[in-house]
Amino acid sequence: MTTELTAEAIAVPAPGRIDQEQVAALYRQLLTALGEDPDRDGLKDTPQRVARWWAEFLEHDPGRTDTTFAHETLHAGGDELVIVSGIVVYSLCEHHLQNMELTVAAGYRPRGRVLGLxxxxxxxxxxxxxxxxxxxxMNxxxxxxxxxxxxxxVAVAVTGSHACMSARGVRAVGAVTTTVSVHGDFAPGGPFAGLFLDLAAKGASR
Structure with a gap:
């Protein structure tokens, strides 16, 4: 069984194409509004560079990668756990367009098939x-x-530092936010409740 892992196959809404010319023009206006001269050395190419970055960031394609479930689990019903931790993800907070540096741990209990790591x-x-x-x-x-x-x-834990907290407002430098989503046997009362967080924390600290 194969599944193409594309923006359509997973729950990531595909954005529209970025109008780089319009974005560059808006950044030129922003620089002027900030009291800068957008034609001075160091800034004259900045609007175009930032527009290219927005296109690169928002038009990211996860890739048309064949996800093949070729391996049977060792036991019917599956006693195995698969947990990947220490995945670093960079994103932007939609409230202030500030950087978020996130570390993701994700795991699942295979039920007859396994997913490429x-x-x-x-x-x-x-x-x-x-x-x-x-x-x-996270969700x-x-x-x-x-x-x-x-x-x-399935279980997912995300720990992040947010520039909108550390570089503005409360300026809580060093503050981290942890969010957790647990399903099935990882949920409270399940046989693996708590185990995922322990294993994820150990993996992230290596």
Missing amino acids: SKIARIARAHGHRLQLQERL GIAEDLLKVSGSPD
Whole structure:
């Protein structure tokens, strides 16, 4: 069984194409409004560079990668856990367009088939290339893992530092935010409740 991992196949809304010429013109206006001279050395090419960056960031394609479930699990019903931690994802907070540096741990309990490990990182990074909220990014990753793994037992933890907290407002330098989504056997009361967080933390600290 194969599944093409594309923006359409997973729960990442595909953005429209970026009008780089319009974006560059708007950044030129912004520089003027900030009291800068957009024609001075150092700034004259900045609007075009920033427009290219927006296009690169928002038009990111997770890739048409064949996700093949070729390996049977060792036991019917599956006693194995697959957890990938330490996936670094960069995104932008949609409230202030400030940087979010996020570390993702994601896992699932295989139920008859396994997912290529790189696909978990691919899914996580696809959700980062958007104007985001940490909670929405986490839930999107969990939804995609539930879909492509075919397992009801999925867990995702995201720990992030937010420039909108550290560089403005409260200026809480060093503050981190952790969000967790657990399903099936990872949920409270399930046989693996708590185990995912322990294993994810150990993997992230290596």
